Amino acid sequence: MGRYNVIITPDAAADLSQIKSYIAYTLQAPDTALKYIRGLRQEICKLDSFPAAIATVSDEPWHSRGIRRIIYKFFYIYYRIAENTKCVYVLNVIYAKRDQLNVLTEYN
Numbered sequence: 755m756g757r758y759n760v761i762i763t764p765d766a767a768a769d770l771s772q773i774k775s776y777i778a779y780t781l782q783a784p785d786t787a788l789k790y791i792r793g794l795r796q797e798i799c800k801l802d803s804f805p806a807a808i809a810t811v812s813d814e815p816w817h818s819r820g821i822r823r824i825i826y827k828f829f830y831i832y833y834r835i836a837e838n839t840k841c842v843y844v845l846n847v848i849y850a851k852r853d854q855l856n857v858l859t860e861y862n
Contacts, residue, residue: 757802758835762844766831769847770794773829790827794847797826801842805835825850 762770770791777787801824808822811832823830832846 756840758805758840758842760798760801760842760844762798763846766844766846773847773849790829794826794829794831797824798831798844801833801844805833805842821845 773794774787774791777790778784781787805822808824810817810820810822816832820834821832822834823832825831828850830846830848830850831844832848833842833844835842
């Protein structure tokens with residue numbers, strides 16, 4: 755089994771940017787923001803091997819679309835796998851205490 759190419763979608767990149775800005779400027783913790791973003795990116799990079807080890811989310815319509823999620827500290831990282839191209843698409847990064855279904859519906 756080969757490695758997968760991990761692709762961060764524009765939505766996920768925007769999420770990471772917003773997370774960094776919020777922590778750095780609103781919470782006035784730039785060092786913490788940098789640590790969180792580095793940690794999130796490290797978790798995302800790990801998806802290059804065995805991304806299917808994580809089950810799909812149980813809620814529809816995301817389950818039937820093959821959407822999966824991993825958690826890093828206080829954030830969920832949503833992704834889907836394209837087996838035919840051996841790519842993992844990181845779709846969104848969402849704060850865990852937010853209403854996940856509502857936020858995902860917004861991104862839908």
